[in-house]
Amino acid sequence: MLNQIYYHAANTSAVTTVIIPIALMLFLGFCMTRITKQLRLPNVTAYILTGILIGPYCLNLIPQNFIQGSDFLADIALAFIAFSVGEFFKLSTLKKNGLKSAVITLFEALMASLTVFIMTYFILHLNMAFSIVLAALASATAPASTIMTIRQTGAHGDFVGTLLQVVAMDDVVGLVAYSVAISIAVSSLSGASSGNIFETMLLPILTNLFALVLGGSFAFLMKMLISTKRSTDNRLIISVSILFLFCGICAVLDVSPLLGCMAMGMVYINITKDDKLFKQLNYFNPPILLLFFVRSGVSFNLGILTGSGSLVGNVSVLTVGILYFITRIIGKYTGAFLGCLITGKSAEVRNYLGLALYLSHSYSDVLENLTEVSETTDSGTPKTQVEILIERLQQIQEELPSRLMMENDAEQAFTQAAEEQYENYGTYSTYSKGHFLNLK
Numbered sequence: 001m002l003n004q005i006y007y008h009a010a011n012t013s014a015v016t017t018v019i020i021p022i023a024l025m026l027f028l029g030f031c032m033t034r035i036t037k038q039l040r041l042p043n044v045t046a047y048i049l050t051g052i053l054i055g056p057y058c059l060n061l062i063p064q065n066f067i068q069g070s071d072f073l074a075d076i077a078l079a080f081i082a083f084s085v086g087e088f089f090k091l092s093t094l095k096k097n098g099l100k101s102a103v104i105t106l107f108e109a110l111m112a113s114l115t116v117f118i119m120t121y122f123i124l125h126l127n128m129a130f131s132i133v134l135a136a137l138a139s140a141t142a143p144a145s146t147i148m149t150i151r152q153t154g155a156h157g158d159f160v161g162t163l164l165q166v167v168a169m170d171d172v173v174g175l176v177a178y179s180v181a182i183s184i185a186v187s188s189l190s191g192a193s194s195g196n197i198f199e200t201m202l203l204p205i206l207t208n209l210f211a212l213v214l215g216g217s218f219a220f221l222m223k224m225l226i227s228t229k230r231s232t233d234n235r236l237i238i239s240v241s242i243l244f245l246f247c248g249i250c251a252v253l254d255v256s257p258l259l260g261c262m263a264m265g266m267v268y269i270n271i272t273k274d275d276k277l278f279k280q281l282n283y284f285n286p287p288i289l290l291l292f293f294v295r296s297g298v299s300f301n302l303g304i305l306t307g308s309g310s311l312v313g314n315v316s317v318l319t320v321g322i323l324y325f326i327t328r329i330i331g332k333y334t335g336a337f338l339g340c341l342i343t344g345k346s347a348e349v350r351n352y353l354g355l356a357l358y359l360s361h362s363y364s365d366v367l368e369n370l371t372e373v374s375e376t377t378d379s380g381t382p383k384t385q386v387e388i389l390i391e392r393l394q395q396i397q398e399e400l401p402s403r404l405m406m407e408n409d410a411e412q413a414f415t416q417a418a419e420e421q422y423e424n425y426g427t428y429s430t431y432s433k434g435h436f437l438n439l440k
Contacts, residue, residue, distance in 0.1 A: 051297020086265020140174025215260025
């Protein structure tokens with residue numbers, strides 16, 4: 001039915017075939033979160049499931065030409081996420097935990113790659129090139145889903161800070177590893193010479209390094225254009241335009257904007273200390289991230305799961321996917337545990353960094369996890385349950401203003417920008433009308 005509507009609409013207005021899919025993705029993605037919320041699942045899960053359901057392999061509600069023409073959503077979403085991740089790389093924080101996070105990153109990224117390679121090549125006997133690429137992919141962690149889950153749950157503390165730094169750093173490791181792995185794979189399949197192998201391995205690494213340096217230089221451009229005299233709405237316009245421009249340059253270079261935007265955010269926060277811009281952008285980008293994850297689900301090819309090919313032999317893709325999923329988790333958890341053990345991280349970080357968030361008590365909806373109350377008095381007399389409950393409620397009451405302030409910073413920054421814009425508009429309108437009347 002919808003395909004017929006799209007077909008007739010395309011003959012009258014091509015805009016309709018873009019507007020309707022975007023509206024469906026936004027609304028249905030929101031509706032799915034009402035279900036996943038009851039199951040205590042993150043919104044990211046809802047968005048991806050929505051994409052799979054409305055995609056061409058289920059309900060087929062999204063036209064193929066829209067799917068093919070919306071590749072830019074991935075780069076834009078990654079640009080916003082990567083820029084916001086850069087905020088957590090303040091020099092003061094890096095001096096305290098930077099080296100520890102780097103050690104943890106190397107252990108968890110390389111251990112994940114090693115375990116996946118052993119599983120795919122030595123156990124499943126898959127193609128060597130295919131195994132190398134899968135192993136390289138296993139090292140990276142998606143920053144977008146991690147950031148969205150942290151924002152949704154309001155998680156905070158040393159655990160969250162370490163997690164964000166490790167996620168950002170292992171994307172650096174992952175991009176370099178993937179560049180090398182894909183070059184080796186392509187060269188081995190095509191029978192390229194050793195000279196060409198060296199060239200194809202070196203060029204992607206140099207390109208990513210160039211994007212890293214370019215992103216840092218864009219931070220200085222952003223600082224120069226976003227002065228203290230700028231209104232809040234113009235600050236938002238300038239920052240978005242710079243992120244879009246950087247994405248366009250990365251598209252020309254055929255390189256991911258992830259590293260460059262991380263560098264841009266890191267350099268910007270350190271040279272300006274302007275965390276308000278990050279809060280405004282964080283409040284601005286949820287619809288973009290929703291579209292990104294829904295589109296990821298739309299692009300998911302369910303039909304390929306039951307098939308096989310020359311690279312996987314007689315093993316189905318579904319089997320490889322399940323084993324890859326399990327093995328990667330084992331590698332990530334083991335590597336993160338060993339890295340935290342070597343660097344002397346606390347038990348909460350060491351035991352749960354590989355799994356993330358809820359078990360570490362970074363956030364909770366259980367009263368006992370939100371407070372720490374002794375069950376005995378100073379003299380050793382056991383407290384009654386009523387006394388313990390009163391103390392817990394008092395602790396929560398004391399912490400509530402600070403937690404509300406922390407969770408609503410982004411909303412307050414965005415609201416303040418809107419109010420300032422409204423006040424400026426009101427002043428301008430009053431002046432304009434008075435000036436007009438005087439002239440009259």
